[in-house]
Amino acid sequence: MFDLLFLIQINKLLINIVVPKEQRKRLILEIVQKTSIVDVDALSKELDVSTMTIRRDLNELNQKGLLQRTHGGAIKLDNLDLILSNFDLKLNDDKLNKIEICEKAVNFIQDGDIIYIDCGTTIFHLSKLLGRFKDLRVITNSLPVVLELLNFPNIKISIIGGEVDSNRKATYGKKSVENINEYHATKAFIGADGVSIAGGISSYDERESAITKNMALNADKVFLLCDSSKIEKNSFFKFLPASILNYLITDTKINKDFIKPYHDQNIEIIF
Amino acid sequence: MFDLLFLIQINKLLINIVVPKEQRKRLILEIVQKTSIVDVDALSKELDVSTMTIRRDLNELNQKGLLQRTHGGAIKLDNLDLILSNFDLKLNDDKLNKIEICEKAVNFIQDGDIIYIDCGTTIFHLSKLLGRFKDLRVITNSLPVVLELLNFPNIKISIIGGEVDSNRKATYGKKSVENINEYHATKAFIGADGVSIAGGISSYDERESAITKNMALNADKVFLLCDSSKIEKNSFFKFLPASILNYLITDTKINKDFIKPYHDQNIEIIF
DNA sequence: ATTAAAACGAACAATATTAAACATTTTAAA
Protein backbone atom coordinates (compact mmCIF):
# COMPACT_ATOMS: atom_id res chain seq x y z
CA MET A 1 0.00 0.00 0.00
CA PHE A 2 2.88 2.28 0.69
CA ASP A 3 4.98 2.23 -2.42
CA LEU A 4 2.68 2.88 -5.33
CA LEU A 5 0.27 5.14 -3.56
CA PHE A 6 3.11 7.06 -2.03
CA LEU A 7 4.71 7.62 -5.39
CA ILE A 8 1.49 8.87 -6.83
CA GLN A 9 1.11 11.26 -3.93
CA ILE A 10 4.58 12.60 -4.50
CA ASN A 11 3.92 12.93 -8.17
CA LYS A 12 0.76 14.83 -7.57
CA LEU A 13 2.41 17.18 -5.16
CA LEU A 14 5.63 17.85 -6.98
CA ILE A 15 4.96 17.39 -10.62
CA ASN A 16 1.24 17.95 -10.54
CA ILE A 17 0.48 14.94 -12.68
CA VAL A 18 -3.16 14.31 -13.24
CA VAL A 19 -3.75 10.63 -12.74
CA PRO A 20 -5.72 9.37 -15.71
CA LYS A 21 -8.72 7.23 -15.34
CA GLU A 22 -7.21 3.87 -16.16
CA GLN A 23 -4.30 4.43 -13.83
CA ARG A 24 -6.62 5.56 -11.09
CA LYS A 25 -8.71 2.44 -11.49
CA ARG A 26 -5.65 0.29 -11.12
CA LEU A 27 -4.70 2.17 -8.01
CA ILE A 28 -8.12 1.62 -6.58
CA LEU A 29 -7.85 -2.07 -7.33
CA GLU A 30 -4.49 -2.21 -5.66
CA ILE A 31 -5.77 -0.43 -2.59
CA VAL A 32 -8.78 -2.70 -2.40
CA GLN A 33 -6.58 -5.76 -2.66
CA LYS A 34 -4.46 -4.60 0.23
CA THR A 35 -7.05 -3.19 2.56
CA SER A 36 -9.87 -5.60 1.68
CA ILE A 37 -12.37 -2.78 1.96
CA VAL A 38 -12.54 0.80 0.75
CA ASP A 39 -15.03 3.60 0.98
CA VAL A 40 -15.88 6.26 -1.54
CA ASP A 41 -15.03 9.23 0.63
CA ALA A 42 -11.59 8.01 1.58
CA LEU A 43 -10.73 7.17 -2.00
CA SER A 44 -12.01 10.53 -3.10
CA LYS A 45 -9.64 12.30 -0.74
CA GLU A 46 -6.77 9.93 -1.33
CA LEU A 47 -6.89 10.23 -5.09
CA ASP A 48 -8.04 13.81 -5.15
CA VAL A 49 -11.08 13.41 -7.35
CA SER A 50 -14.76 13.89 -6.67
CA THR A 51 -16.88 11.21 -5.09
CA MET A 52 -18.86 10.95 -8.28
CA THR A 53 -15.74 9.97 -10.16
CA ILE A 54 -14.87 7.35 -7.59
CA ARG A 55 -18.37 5.96 -7.83
CA ARG A 56 -18.07 5.74 -11.57
CA ASP A 57 -14.72 3.98 -11.23
CA LEU A 58 -16.01 1.50 -8.70
CA ASN A 59 -19.02 0.71 -10.82
CA GLU A 60 -16.86 0.01 -13.83
CA LEU A 61 -14.52 -2.20 -11.83
CA ASN A 62 -17.50 -3.99 -10.41
CA GLN A 63 -18.90 -4.54 -13.86
CA LYS A 64 -15.66 -6.16 -14.93
CA GLY A 65 -15.79 -8.43 -11.93
CA LEU A 66 -12.62 -7.00 -10.41
CA LEU A 67 -14.14 -6.01 -7.10
CA GLN A 68 -17.44 -6.15 -5.30
CA ARG A 69 -19.31 -2.89 -5.08
CA THR A 70 -21.03 -2.11 -1.79
CA HIS A 71 -23.13 0.76 -0.59
CA GLY A 72 -20.52 3.33 0.32
CA GLY A 73 -17.51 1.65 -1.23
CA ALA A 74 -16.27 -1.73 -2.33
CA ILE A 75 -14.73 -4.93 -1.03
CA LYS A 76 -12.12 -7.12 -2.62
CA LEU A 77 -12.59 -10.41 -4.32
CA ASP A 78 -9.94 -12.99 -3.65
CA ASN A 79 -7.25 -13.80 -6.17
CA LEU A 80 -9.15 -16.72 -7.40
CA ASP A 81 -12.02 -14.61 -8.56
CA LEU A 82 -9.64 -12.15 -10.10
CA ILE A 83 -8.05 -14.78 -12.24
CA LEU A 84 -11.40 -16.01 -13.31
CA SER A 85 -13.14 -12.70 -13.63
CA ASN A 86 -13.09 -12.99 -17.36
CA PHE A 87 -13.96 -16.63 -17.14
CA ASP A 88 -17.11 -17.10 -15.28
CA LEU A 89 -19.22 -14.82 -13.20
CA LYS A 90 -21.36 -17.80 -12.33
CA LEU A 91 -18.58 -18.74 -9.97
CA ASN A 92 -19.75 -16.12 -7.53
CA ASP A 93 -23.18 -17.63 -7.11
CA ASP A 94 -23.27 -18.85 -3.59
CA LYS A 95 -19.55 -19.15 -3.53
CA LEU A 96 -19.29 -19.60 0.20
CA ASN A 97 -21.51 -22.62 0.07
CA LYS A 98 -19.43 -24.15 -2.69
CA ILE A 99 -16.21 -23.57 -0.80
CA GLU A 100 -17.66 -25.23 2.29
CA ILE A 101 -18.60 -28.28 0.28
CA CYS A 102 -15.09 -28.47 -1.13
CA GLU A 103 -13.55 -28.13 2.32
CA LYS A 104 -15.37 -31.27 3.36
CA ALA A 105 -14.20 -33.02 0.21
CA VAL A 106 -10.55 -32.18 0.65
CA ASN A 107 -10.48 -34.17 3.89
CA PHE A 108 -10.77 -37.32 1.84
CA ILE A 109 -7.64 -36.59 -0.16
CA GLN A 110 -4.24 -37.94 0.87
CA ASP A 111 -0.70 -37.53 -0.32
CA GLY A 112 0.01 -39.93 -3.12
CA ASP A 113 -3.49 -39.77 -4.52
CA ILE A 114 -4.20 -39.51 -8.19
CA ILE A 115 -7.39 -37.55 -8.57
CA TYR A 116 -9.73 -36.54 -11.33
CA ILE A 117 -11.22 -33.08 -11.06
CA ASP A 118 -14.26 -32.43 -13.17
CA CYS A 119 -15.11 -29.02 -14.55
CA GLY A 120 -17.92 -27.08 -12.93
CA THR A 121 -18.30 -24.16 -10.62
CA THR A 122 -18.61 -26.12 -7.39
CA ILE A 123 -15.68 -28.44 -7.83
CA PHE A 124 -13.50 -25.67 -9.12
CA HIS A 125 -13.03 -24.45 -5.58
CA LEU A 126 -11.42 -27.75 -4.65
CA SER A 127 -8.36 -26.80 -6.64
CA LYS A 128 -7.48 -23.89 -4.39
CA LEU A 129 -7.43 -26.18 -1.36
CA LEU A 130 -4.82 -28.57 -2.70
CA GLY A 131 -1.73 -26.54 -1.85
CA ARG A 132 -1.35 -28.37 1.45
CA PHE A 133 -0.39 -31.67 -0.19
CA LYS A 134 3.17 -32.72 -0.83
CA ASP A 135 2.56 -35.28 -3.52
CA LEU A 136 -0.52 -35.28 -5.64
CA ARG A 137 -1.36 -35.94 -9.24
CA VAL A 138 -4.37 -34.21 -10.69
CA ILE A 139 -6.00 -35.08 -13.99
CA THR A 140 -8.51 -32.56 -15.23
CA ASN A 141 -10.26 -31.15 -18.29
CA SER A 142 -10.85 -27.76 -16.65
CA LEU A 143 -8.62 -24.86 -17.57
CA PRO A 144 -9.43 -22.79 -14.47
CA VAL A 145 -8.42 -25.75 -12.35
CA VAL A 146 -5.14 -26.05 -14.21
CA LEU A 147 -4.39 -22.36 -13.79
CA GLU A 148 -5.11 -22.51 -10.11
CA LEU A 149 -2.96 -25.60 -9.61
CA LEU A 150 0.01 -24.02 -11.36
CA ASN A 151 0.48 -22.09 -8.13
CA PHE A 152 1.29 -25.29 -6.28
CA PRO A 153 4.68 -26.73 -7.27
CA ASN A 154 4.08 -30.04 -5.51
CA ILE A 155 1.16 -30.97 -7.69
CA LYS A 156 1.64 -32.79 -10.96
CA ILE A 157 -1.01 -31.76 -13.43
CA SER A 158 -2.21 -33.66 -16.45
CA ILE A 159 -4.59 -32.05 -18.90
CA ILE A 160 -7.12 -34.07 -20.76
CA GLY A 161 -6.68 -33.12 -24.40
CA GLY A 162 -9.36 -32.35 -26.90
CA GLU A 163 -11.54 -29.55 -28.17
CA VAL A 164 -12.09 -26.58 -25.87
CA ASP A 165 -15.58 -25.51 -24.88
CA SER A 166 -15.14 -21.76 -24.63
CA ASN A 167 -18.04 -21.35 -22.24
CA ARG A 168 -16.92 -23.90 -19.73
CA LYS A 169 -13.21 -23.43 -20.35
CA ALA A 170 -12.83 -27.17 -20.46
CA THR A 171 -12.10 -29.83 -23.02
CA TYR A 172 -14.73 -32.24 -24.23
CA GLY A 173 -15.52 -34.58 -27.10
CA LYS A 174 -14.51 -37.98 -28.36
CA LYS A 175 -10.78 -37.38 -28.06
CA SER A 176 -11.13 -36.19 -24.48
CA VAL A 177 -13.08 -39.26 -23.48
CA GLU A 178 -10.48 -41.53 -25.08
CA ASN A 179 -7.87 -39.52 -23.25
CA ILE A 180 -9.47 -40.04 -19.87
CA ASN A 181 -9.71 -43.75 -20.40
CA GLU A 182 -5.95 -43.94 -20.69
CA TYR A 183 -5.68 -42.84 -17.08
CA HIS A 184 -6.67 -44.40 -13.82
CA ALA A 185 -7.22 -42.43 -10.63
CA THR A 186 -7.64 -43.30 -7.00
CA LYS A 187 -10.39 -40.73 -6.55
CA ALA A 188 -12.75 -38.83 -8.83
CA PHE A 189 -14.39 -35.57 -7.80
CA ILE A 190 -17.30 -34.93 -10.07
CA GLY A 191 -20.23 -32.56 -10.35
CA ALA A 192 -23.77 -32.91 -11.65
CA ASP A 193 -26.98 -30.98 -12.09
CA GLY A 194 -29.07 -33.61 -10.39
CA VAL A 195 -28.86 -36.91 -8.56
CA SER A 196 -31.52 -39.31 -7.38
CA ILE A 197 -31.60 -42.96 -6.38
CA ALA A 198 -34.21 -43.75 -8.97
CA GLY A 199 -32.97 -41.47 -11.77
CA GLY A 200 -29.23 -41.66 -11.21
CA ILE A 201 -26.76 -38.86 -11.90
CA SER A 202 -27.93 -36.40 -14.50
CA SER A 203 -26.72 -33.29 -16.25
CA TYR A 204 -27.98 -30.47 -18.35
CA ASP A 205 -25.11 -30.83 -20.79
CA GLU A 206 -24.72 -34.08 -22.66
CA ARG A 207 -21.22 -33.36 -23.91
CA GLU A 208 -19.72 -32.62 -20.56
CA SER A 209 -21.46 -35.52 -18.93
CA ALA A 210 -19.47 -37.90 -21.11
CA ILE A 211 -16.34 -36.58 -19.45
CA THR A 212 -17.81 -36.83 -15.97
CA LYS A 213 -19.00 -40.35 -16.63
CA ASN A 214 -15.61 -41.62 -17.71
CA MET A 215 -13.87 -39.98 -14.81
CA ALA A 216 -16.18 -41.87 -12.49
CA LEU A 217 -15.69 -45.14 -14.34
CA ASN A 218 -11.90 -44.93 -14.12
CA ALA A 219 -11.57 -44.15 -10.43
CA ASP A 220 -11.44 -46.30 -7.32
CA LYS A 221 -13.65 -43.99 -5.29
CA VAL A 222 -16.21 -41.55 -6.65
CA PHE A 223 -17.19 -38.33 -4.86
CA LEU A 224 -20.14 -36.30 -6.11
CA LEU A 225 -20.04 -32.68 -4.97
CA CYS A 226 -23.22 -30.67 -5.30
CA ASP A 227 -25.40 -28.35 -3.28
CA SER A 228 -28.33 -29.87 -1.48
CA SER A 229 -30.91 -28.42 -3.86
CA LYS A 230 -29.81 -30.89 -6.50
CA ILE A 231 -30.36 -34.02 -4.44
CA GLU A 232 -33.30 -36.17 -5.45
CA LYS A 233 -33.73 -34.00 -8.51
CA ASN A 234 -33.27 -35.07 -12.11
CA SER A 235 -31.81 -33.02 -14.91
CA PHE A 236 -32.54 -34.06 -18.47
CA PHE A 237 -29.62 -36.29 -19.33
CA LYS A 238 -28.99 -39.27 -17.12
CA PHE A 239 -25.51 -40.64 -17.57
CA LEU A 240 -24.71 -42.87 -14.59
CA PRO A 241 -26.60 -44.84 -11.94
CA ALA A 242 -26.30 -43.42 -8.44
CA SER A 243 -24.76 -46.68 -7.32
CA ILE A 244 -21.42 -45.72 -8.81
CA LEU A 245 -21.02 -43.15 -6.04
CA ASN A 246 -19.14 -43.73 -2.83
CA TYR A 247 -19.68 -40.31 -1.31
CA LEU A 248 -22.10 -37.49 -1.84
CA ILE A 249 -20.76 -34.27 -0.39
CA THR A 250 -23.17 -31.40 0.05
CA ASP A 251 -24.24 -28.56 2.33
CA THR A 252 -25.99 -28.57 5.70
CA LYS A 253 -29.37 -27.64 4.27
CA ILE A 254 -29.85 -31.17 3.03
CA ASN A 255 -33.13 -32.93 3.87
CA LYS A 256 -32.00 -35.41 6.53
CA ASP A 257 -34.55 -37.96 5.34
CA PHE A 258 -32.32 -38.62 2.36
CA ILE A 259 -29.44 -39.93 4.44
CA LYS A 260 -30.82 -43.38 5.12
CA PRO A 261 -31.93 -44.34 1.60
CA TYR A 262 -28.55 -43.27 0.22
CA HIS A 263 -26.75 -45.09 2.98
CA ASP A 264 -28.70 -48.21 2.04
CA GLN A 265 -27.19 -47.89 -1.43
CA ASN A 266 -23.70 -47.71 0.12
CA ILE A 267 -23.48 -43.97 -0.56
CA GLU A 268 -22.33 -41.94 2.37
CA ILE A 269 -23.68 -38.42 2.52
CA ILE A 270 -21.32 -35.83 3.99
CA PHE A 271 -22.77 -32.48 5.01
CA MET B 1 15.12 6.07 -18.21
CA PHE B 2 18.29 8.04 -18.09
CA ASP B 3 20.60 6.49 -20.61
CA LEU B 4 18.62 6.21 -23.80
CA LEU B 5 16.52 9.27 -23.26
CA PHE B 6 19.56 11.30 -22.37
CA LEU B 7 21.36 10.25 -25.51
CA ILE B 8 18.41 11.18 -27.61
CA GLN B 9 18.28 14.57 -25.97
CA ILE B 10 21.92 15.17 -26.71
CA ASN B 11 21.44 14.03 -30.26
CA LYS B 12 18.55 16.34 -30.78
CA LEU B 13 20.43 19.30 -29.41
CA LEU B 14 23.77 18.80 -31.05
CA ILE B 15 23.20 16.94 -34.24
CA ASN B 16 19.54 17.67 -34.66
CA ILE B 17 18.74 14.08 -35.52
CA VAL B 18 15.14 13.35 -36.25
CA VAL B 19 14.20 10.16 -34.49
CA PRO B 20 12.50 7.84 -36.96
CA LYS B 21 9.23 6.25 -36.18
CA GLU B 22 10.29 2.77 -35.13
CA GLN B 23 13.02 4.05 -32.89
CA ARG B 24 10.64 6.55 -31.36
CA LYS B 25 8.16 3.83 -30.61
CA ARG B 26 10.79 1.74 -28.91
CA LEU B 27 11.78 4.76 -26.91
CA ILE B 28 8.22 5.40 -25.85
CA LEU B 29 7.93 1.79 -24.78
CA GLU B 30 11.07 2.09 -22.76
CA ILE B 31 9.85 5.22 -21.04
CA VAL B 32 6.51 3.67 -20.25
CA GLN B 33 8.15 0.60 -18.80
CA LYS B 34 10.22 2.72 -16.46
CA THR B 35 7.81 5.42 -15.43
CA SER B 36 4.64 3.31 -15.50
CA ILE B 37 2.73 6.25 -16.86
CA VAL B 38 3.21 8.74 -19.66
CA ASP B 39 1.13 11.52 -21.09
CA VAL B 40 0.85 12.71 -24.64
CA ASP B 41 1.93 16.27 -24.01
CA ALA B 42 5.07 15.34 -22.13
CA LEU B 43 6.08 12.81 -24.75
CA SER B 44 5.41 15.33 -27.46
CA LYS B 45 7.81 17.81 -25.86
CA GLU B 46 10.32 15.16 -24.89
CA LEU B 47 10.55 13.67 -28.35
CA ASP B 48 9.95 16.89 -30.21
CA VAL B 49 7.09 15.72 -32.38
CA SER B 50 3.47 16.79 -32.50
CA THR B 51 0.88 15.41 -30.15
CA MET B 52 -0.85 13.82 -33.10
CA THR B 53 2.23 11.78 -33.88
CA ILE B 54 2.51 10.65 -30.30
CA ARG B 55 -1.12 9.66 -30.33
CA ARG B 56 -0.59 7.64 -33.47
CA ASP B 57 2.42 5.93 -31.92
CA LEU B 58 0.58 5.14 -28.71
CA ASN B 59 -2.38 3.75 -30.61
CA GLU B 60 -0.15 1.47 -32.64
CA LEU B 61 1.65 0.25 -29.53
CA ASN B 62 -1.68 -0.26 -27.85
CA GLN B 63 -2.93 -2.26 -30.81
CA LYS B 64 0.02 -4.56 -30.52
CA GLY B 65 -0.61 -5.05 -26.85
CA LEU B 66 2.59 -3.39 -25.73
CA LEU B 67 1.04 -0.77 -23.50
CA GLN B 68 -2.37 0.35 -22.44
CA ARG B 69 -3.67 3.53 -23.95
CA THR B 70 -5.45 5.92 -21.63
CA HIS B 71 -7.23 9.17 -22.21
CA GLY B 72 -4.31 11.56 -22.25
CA GLY B 73 -1.48 9.10 -22.46
CA ALA B 74 -0.68 5.49 -21.70
CA ILE B 75 0.23 3.22 -18.84
CA LYS B 76 2.39 0.18 -18.52
CA LEU B 77 0.68 -3.06 -19.28
CA ASP B 78 -0.85 -4.97 -16.48
CA ASN B 79 1.41 -7.59 -15.10
CA LEU B 80 -1.61 -8.58 -13.10
CA ASP B 81 -1.40 -11.75 -15.14
CA LEU B 82 -0.58 -13.69 -12.01
CA ILE B 83 -1.17 -16.79 -14.00
CA LEU B 84 1.62 -16.34 -16.44
CA SER B 85 3.96 -14.37 -14.25
CA ASN B 86 7.29 -15.94 -15.02
CA PHE B 87 6.21 -16.59 -18.55
CA ASP B 88 5.45 -12.95 -19.03
CA LEU B 89 8.79 -11.72 -17.85
CA LYS B 90 10.56 -13.49 -20.63
CA LEU B 91 7.90 -12.29 -22.97
CA ASN B 92 9.16 -8.76 -22.61
CA ASP B 93 12.53 -9.49 -24.16
CA ASP B 94 12.36 -7.61 -27.39
CA LYS B 95 8.65 -8.07 -27.65
CA LEU B 96 8.36 -5.72 -30.59
CA ASN B 97 10.72 -7.84 -32.63
CA LYS B 98 8.77 -10.97 -31.86
CA ILE B 99 5.49 -9.36 -32.76
CA GLU B 100 6.89 -8.22 -36.06
CA ILE B 101 7.99 -11.74 -36.88
CA CYS B 102 4.52 -13.01 -36.07
CA GLU B 103 2.91 -10.35 -38.20
CA LYS B 104 4.80 -11.68 -41.18
CA ALA B 105 3.74 -15.20 -40.29
CA VAL B 106 0.05 -14.42 -40.00
CA ASN B 107 -0.04 -13.43 -43.67
CA PHE B 108 0.40 -17.08 -44.55
CA ILE B 109 -2.69 -18.13 -42.66
CA GLN B 110 -6.07 -18.42 -44.37
CA ASP B 111 -9.59 -19.12 -43.26
CA GLY B 112 -10.19 -22.82 -43.10
CA ASP B 113 -6.65 -23.62 -42.02
CA ILE B 114 -5.87 -26.10 -39.29
CA ILE B 115 -2.73 -24.92 -37.57
CA TYR B 116 -0.36 -26.16 -34.93
CA ILE B 117 1.02 -23.55 -32.59
CA ASP B 118 4.08 -24.53 -30.64
CA CYS B 119 4.84 -23.15 -27.21
CA GLY B 120 7.55 -20.52 -26.91
CA THR B 121 7.78 -16.82 -26.37
CA THR B 122 8.09 -15.80 -29.99
CA ILE B 123 5.23 -17.84 -31.39
CA PHE B 124 3.02 -16.91 -28.48
CA HIS B 125 2.42 -13.55 -30.07
CA LEU B 126 0.91 -15.22 -33.10
CA SER B 127 -2.13 -16.11 -31.05
CA LYS B 128 -2.98 -12.46 -30.50
CA LEU B 129 -3.17 -11.89 -34.24
CA LEU B 130 -5.69 -14.58 -35.09
CA GLY B 131 -8.85 -12.67 -34.22
CA ARG B 132 -9.23 -11.55 -37.82
CA PHE B 133 -10.05 -15.02 -39.09
CA LYS B 134 -13.56 -16.33 -39.44
CA ASP B 135 -12.83 -20.02 -39.48
CA LEU B 136 -9.71 -21.46 -38.00
CA ARG B 137 -8.78 -24.50 -35.99
CA VAL B 138 -5.80 -24.28 -33.71
CA ILE B 139 -4.08 -27.22 -32.06
CA THR B 140 -1.62 -26.31 -29.35
CA ASN B 141 0.13 -27.51 -26.22
CA SER B 142 0.60 -23.99 -24.87
CA LEU B 143 -1.71 -22.74 -22.13
CA PRO B 144 -0.96 -19.06 -22.74
CA VAL B 145 -1.93 -19.55 -26.37
CA VAL B 146 -5.18 -21.19 -25.33
CA LEU B 147 -6.01 -18.35 -22.96
CA GLU B 148 -5.42 -15.78 -25.67
CA LEU B 149 -7.48 -17.66 -28.21
CA LEU B 150 -10.44 -17.93 -25.86
CA ASN B 151 -10.99 -14.26 -26.65
CA PHE B 152 -11.77 -15.13 -30.25
CA PRO B 153 -15.11 -16.90 -30.67
CA ASN B 154 -14.46 -17.90 -34.28
CA ILE B 155 -11.48 -20.03 -33.44
CA LYS B 156 -11.83 -23.66 -32.54
CA ILE B 157 -9.17 -24.69 -30.08
CA SER B 158 -7.86 -28.15 -29.38
CA ILE B 159 -5.50 -28.76 -26.52
CA ILE B 160 -2.87 -31.43 -26.68
CA GLY B 161 -3.30 -33.44 -23.52
CA GLY B 162 -0.60 -34.64 -21.20
CA GLU B 163 1.49 -33.60 -18.27
CA VAL B 164 1.93 -29.89 -17.65
CA ASP B 165 5.36 -28.29 -17.50
CA SER B 166 4.75 -25.55 -14.97
CA ASN B 167 7.62 -23.41 -16.24
CA ARG B 168 6.58 -23.38 -19.84
CA LYS B 169 2.87 -23.62 -19.15
CA ALA B 170 2.61 -26.28 -21.79
CA THR B 171 2.00 -30.00 -21.99
CA TYR B 172 4.72 -32.44 -22.90
CA GLY B 173 5.64 -36.10 -22.63
CA LYS B 174 4.73 -39.40 -24.26
CA LYS B 175 0.99 -38.87 -24.08
CA SER B 176 1.25 -35.46 -25.65
CA VAL B 177 3.27 -36.77 -28.55
CA GLU B 178 0.79 -39.56 -29.13
CA ASN B 179 -1.93 -36.94 -28.96
CA ILE B 180 -0.36 -34.78 -31.64
CA ASN B 181 -0.01 -37.70 -33.97
CA GLU B 182 -3.75 -38.18 -33.94
CA TYR B 183 -4.13 -34.79 -35.62
CA HIS B 184 -3.16 -33.45 -38.99
CA ALA B 185 -2.74 -29.75 -39.73
CA THR B 186 -2.37 -27.70 -42.85
CA LYS B 187 0.30 -25.53 -41.27
CA ALA B 188 2.66 -25.81 -38.32
CA PHE B 189 4.17 -22.77 -36.64
CA ILE B 190 7.13 -23.88 -34.59
CA GLY B 191 9.99 -22.35 -32.64
CA ALA B 192 13.56 -23.42 -32.01
CA ASP B 193 16.73 -22.32 -30.29
CA GLY B 194 18.85 -22.82 -33.36
CA VAL B 195 18.68 -23.76 -37.03
CA SER B 196 21.38 -24.45 -39.59
CA ILE B 197 21.52 -26.20 -42.90
CA ALA B 198 24.23 -28.54 -41.70
CA GLY B 199 22.99 -29.06 -38.14
CA GLY B 200 19.24 -28.92 -38.66
CA ILE B 201 16.71 -27.59 -36.17
CA SER B 202 17.86 -27.74 -32.58
CA SER B 203 16.62 -26.95 -29.12
CA TYR B 204 17.83 -26.50 -25.61
CA ASP B 205 15.02 -28.64 -24.20
CA GLU B 206 14.76 -32.22 -25.28
CA ARG B 207 11.26 -32.77 -23.92
CA GLU B 208 9.69 -29.85 -25.69
CA SER B 209 11.47 -30.61 -28.93
CA ALA B 210 9.59 -33.89 -29.16
CA ILE B 211 6.39 -31.86 -29.35
CA THR B 212 7.80 -29.48 -31.91
CA LYS B 213 9.10 -32.33 -34.01
CA ASN B 214 5.78 -34.09 -34.21
CA MET B 215 3.92 -30.90 -35.03
CA ALA B 216 6.24 -30.45 -37.99
CA LEU B 217 5.88 -34.05 -39.11
CA ASN B 218 2.08 -33.87 -39.13
CA ALA B 219 1.65 -30.64 -41.07
CA ASP B 220 1.52 -29.87 -44.80
CA LYS B 221 3.62 -26.74 -44.49
CA VAL B 222 6.13 -25.96 -41.76
CA PHE B 223 6.99 -22.43 -40.64
CA LEU B 224 9.90 -21.84 -38.30
CA LEU B 225 9.68 -18.53 -36.44
CA CYS B 226 12.80 -17.28 -34.74
CA ASP B 227 14.89 -14.15 -34.45
CA SER B 228 17.82 -13.78 -36.80
CA SER B 229 20.41 -14.42 -34.09
CA LYS B 230 19.44 -18.09 -34.09
CA ILE B 231 20.01 -18.70 -37.77
CA GLU B 232 23.04 -20.82 -38.62
CA LYS B 233 23.47 -21.57 -34.94
CA ASN B 234 23.12 -24.93 -33.24
CA SER B 235 21.67 -25.63 -29.83
CA PHE B 236 22.49 -28.89 -28.12
CA PHE B 237 19.65 -31.15 -29.17
CA LYS B 238 19.06 -31.59 -32.87
CA PHE B 239 15.62 -32.98 -33.57
CA LEU B 240 14.83 -32.36 -37.24
CA PRO B 241 16.72 -31.71 -40.49
CA ALA B 242 16.31 -28.20 -41.84
CA SER B 243 14.83 -29.69 -45.00
CA ILE B 244 11.49 -30.22 -43.28
CA LEU B 245 10.96 -26.45 -43.32
CA ASN B 246 9.03 -24.59 -45.98
CA TYR B 247 9.44 -21.12 -44.52
CA LEU B 248 11.81 -19.49 -42.08
CA ILE B 249 10.33 -16.26 -40.74
CA THR B 250 12.66 -13.90 -38.95
CA ASP B 251 13.60 -10.25 -38.46
CA THR B 252 15.26 -7.77 -40.79
CA LYS B 253 18.64 -8.03 -39.12
CA ILE B 254 19.26 -11.34 -40.83
CA ASN B 255 22.54 -11.82 -42.67
CA LYS B 256 21.43 -11.63 -46.29
CA ASP B 257 24.07 -14.15 -47.32
CA PHE B 258 21.91 -16.85 -45.77
CA ILE B 259 19.03 -16.34 -48.16
CA LYS B 260 20.50 -18.16 -51.13
CA PRO B 261 21.70 -21.34 -49.39
CA TYR B 262 18.35 -21.74 -47.68
CA HIS B 263 16.54 -21.05 -50.91
CA ASP B 264 18.61 -23.80 -52.52
CA GLN B 265 17.14 -26.14 -49.90
CA ASN B 266 13.62 -25.01 -50.86
CA ILE B 267 13.32 -22.95 -47.69
CA GLU B 268 12.04 -19.46 -48.22
CA ILE B 269 13.30 -16.90 -45.75
CA ILE B 270 10.84 -14.13 -44.89
CA PHE B 271 12.19 -11.05 -43.16
C1' DA C 1 -42.55 1.82 11.15
C1' DT C 2 -40.47 6.43 11.07
C1' DT C 3 -36.99 9.44 10.23
C1' DA C 4 -32.61 11.69 9.34
C1' DA C 5 -28.29 11.13 7.33
C1' DA C 6 -25.64 9.22 3.93
C1' DA C 7 -24.97 7.52 -0.52
C1' DC C 8 -26.63 7.17 -4.98
C1' DG C 9 -27.19 8.11 -10.05
C1' DA C 10 -29.06 11.16 -13.74
C1' DA C 11 -28.44 15.32 -16.14
C1' DC C 12 -25.86 19.05 -17.32
C1' DA C 13 -21.77 22.04 -18.09
C1' DA C 14 -16.82 22.85 -18.45
C1' DT C 15 -12.70 21.26 -19.95
C1' DA C 16 -9.39 18.25 -22.16
C1' DT C 17 -8.48 14.81 -25.41
C1' DT C 18 -9.24 12.57 -29.55
C1' DA C 19 -9.66 11.21 -34.42
C1' DA C 20 -10.70 12.48 -39.15
C1' DA C 21 -9.55 15.12 -43.07
C1' DC C 22 -6.48 17.55 -45.37
C1' DA C 23 -1.91 19.87 -46.19
C1' DT C 24 2.84 19.45 -45.87
C1' DT C 25 7.17 17.31 -45.41
C1' DT C 26 10.24 13.43 -45.66
C1' DT C 27 11.81 9.16 -47.51
C1' DA C 28 12.81 5.75 -50.83
C1' DA C 29 12.59 4.10 -55.44
C1' DA C 30 12.77 4.57 -60.31
Place this chain on the structure above:
DNA sequence: TTTAAAATGTTTAATATTGTTCGTTTTAAT
Protein backbone atom coordinates in the same frame (compact mmCIF):
# COMPACT_ATOMS: atom_id res chain seq x y z
C1' DT D 1 15.81 14.39 -60.80
C1' DT D 2 11.18 12.85 -60.58
C1' DT D 3 7.66 10.49 -58.44
C1' DA D 4 4.97 7.73 -55.35
C1' DA D 5 4.47 6.37 -50.78
C1' DA D 6 4.97 7.09 -46.04
C1' DA D 7 5.20 9.95 -42.12
C1' DT D 8 4.09 14.10 -39.94
C1' DG D 9 1.67 18.43 -38.72
C1' DT D 10 -2.66 21.44 -38.54
C1' DT D 11 -7.29 22.36 -38.14
C1' DT D 12 -11.67 21.23 -36.47
C1' DA D 13 -15.70 18.66 -35.10
C1' DA D 14 -16.65 14.86 -32.12
C1' DT D 15 -15.85 12.43 -27.91
C1' DA D 16 -14.33 11.44 -23.12
C1' DT D 17 -13.62 12.78 -18.52
C1' DT D 18 -14.76 15.12 -14.59
C1' DG D 19 -17.31 18.00 -11.16
C1' DT D 20 -21.71 20.05 -9.65
C1' DT D 21 -26.40 20.09 -8.67
C1' DC D 22 -30.47 17.84 -7.30
C1' DG D 23 -34.08 14.57 -6.62
C1' DT D 24 -34.18 9.58 -5.25
C1' DT D 25 -32.84 5.46 -2.82
C1' DT D 26 -30.56 3.06 0.84
C1' DT D 27 -29.03 2.60 5.48
C1' DA D 28 -29.27 2.67 10.20
C1' DA D 29 -30.92 4.46 14.37
C1' DT D 30 -34.69 5.39 16.81
